[in-house]
Amino acid sequence: MAAGRGAGLLRPPMSSGRATFLELFFDLAFVVALSRVSQRFAALGDDTGWALVTGFGRTLLLFLALWLIWSHTAWITSRYEPEQPVIQAVVVATMFAGLVMAVTLPRAMEERALPFTAAYLMVMVVRPLVVAAALRGHPRRLVPFRLAVWASASAPLWLAGALGPDHLRLPLWVAALAVDYVAWALGWPLPWLGVAKVGRWRIAGTHLADRYQQMFLIALGESILVIGVVFGGADYSAERAAAFAIAFATSALLWRIYFYRAGLLLTKAFDRAGMPGRLGAASERTHLLIVLSVLVTSVGYELVIDEPFGQPRPSWLLFVVGGPMLFLVARMRLEWEIFGQVSRSQIIGLAALLLFTPALARWAPMVGLSVVAGVLALVPLIDGLRRRRQPQEVSVSPTRPETSGDRDSEA
Template sequence: MDERGSALLRGGVSATRATFLELFFDLAFVFALTRISQRLIDDVSTHGRDPFRESAQTVLLFLALWMVWTVAAWVTSRYEPEQAAIQFVVVASMFGSLVMAVAAPRAFSGRALTFALAYVVIQVGRPLFLTLALRGHPRRSVTARIMVWAGFGAVPWLVGALVPTAQEVLWTLALAWDYVGLALGWPLPGRGAARASGWAVAGEHLAERYQQFFLISLGETILIIGLTFSGAAYSADRALAFTLSFLTTVLLWRIYFHRAGHVLADAIREARRPGVLGESASWTHLLIVVGVLLTGVGYELVIVHPYGGAAPGWPVFVTGGPALFLAARARFEYEIFGRVSRTRVVGVVVLLALAPLGRLLSPVTVLGLSALVLAGIAAGDAWRARGRPAEEPASPL
């Protein structure tokens, strides 16, 4: 076995915390999320276009960026991030992600090829480089199969960028191909699959990376709140919407980290197969982040139009975003403790029931009611935990 290839793997002396380089890598996604959110706001606020079609395009772009980030998180949890070769992979992925973010606002018009090329270079180049760097190590069979899958997926990405009339269909198929590969372990004929759930990973590191991306998404909503309020004409109504938006973000943070968020690292570390819980948590955090992003879009719509005039679909963001967050947070709770709090289920139902009231109530009123629901859940969490020993993880996975 090649010793230089073995040196790339995480060992027992590897740091469990995320490195400064990984935090630096995340800065590209701070910018990327602002581009995605702004594009989504434009999709629902601009009249004369098809907002549903434009929103679907934006979701596709976000999922492509998430694919790049989540695979990078698995790479640095599986390989030694202090090795120069792995650092090169992280920096190169960061640059490609930044290019994708820059191209995202016009990815379905003048910058389609730029977005597709950046994505393909990351998805194909990353496993190709790792396969070469691992040399004779058995683990190179995993990176090689990922490279093969990414190579096939690159075709519809590039063709779609060059053929505008087929771009949406081809990019949807290409993204579905990539996500199927990730979910099934990139199976190849005669060689089976290599699902991430069976990988040896640094569990604490992987948990911290998911939590950091969640905090990035919260930070993006803070940017929306501040930039929107500072750019709009001041009024008491907008000040109220600004305050409620900040309060909602604080409640999202509080609900996420109440116990389950604090013990994710412990749960993965103690699991007999850390990869199983890590893989499940990756999908859960995707939904959590989407819920936060949708909620952030709702902030801008409400701050600009607190008492009317917002885009027709604004309740989808003001109540639907928190509802999706709570539903995903309930799944997260099950992953850690094997149970789901009834308050989260009730909260989802109440938030969804508030959406039809958008025709009767003002946006700022609905935002206030959404914040009230979240506050009730946070208060219920605090009440149940009062005077009781901290619950230990008992993951059914």
């Protein structure tokens, strides 16, 4: 009977794959968070050497913590019925915690470390306990219980980093975040309970695909916001106007490259997958890289629009060229997950950026952004020419059909 009551929390097989309005509302907190991440990256514009490396690493750590919160929430609403009051309360509470993390993020590695940590741990420790209690006697209650146990294991490292000396914060938080990500990858193993690998979870795959696409568009929207704000706040000139136009064209090209076939067919790939949880786990890591690459690229826009013909610095090369390179790598990974192959156009684009990088290190930022935009334009151009000669690809099942050995009664 208890299992029956708990089963009402699970997503029914025929539930809609579209995100609910509450989930779209939830994403607003992460619009703020991503803008804060971009601001921290942009503050590295004048750094060089070790200061640039450590500054990038600190911001990357904060982004990874935010991503873990968002991705866990996306999986929860793909696994449980988002119209249930308990799940709605969980999403709203997570949104508030995400907003706290976003507000504290600019100084999260300094004096605001404790509120950032408290908000993070409230989601990672308390939320799965609430879900486990709502599931009551259902066998799946052990999955969120595992999450809570592992999050509790990393919590002392988070708190020690927040409350301890500043010089120990980064290594302690790196260790804590590593525990959280390794636990996610291993399926939160516990003695006598085994593992609950996300690849075996029963989820609404089309819903999860929809959420990944939406997060990519949110990151792309953040890049457009950066372009508008920086150009609107700077002194107008022909050089800045040209940089503004090229930055916008670059964002449009990122959109085109992502959605042409692979990104567009992501939902169908989940439909065809024998084990959508396995594709979801792989796609989660891919979209982490995609979103990060868009944020890094948007920082490059800011640097170029601000000083189109300023002196070349290692920092601008990292953002202007490194961001698009990371995007192409992640996009190739996505194509492999959908089609089991990689387009030649993306390989050519990545090779061209690698080839041009040494020369771009000696040229003004405007030249670098122009070259990047030109290389990215080649990718859809080559795809368009190939499309005339060959039939369009169709998504193939990227996972083998589920067998009895793959089943997990708790998953």
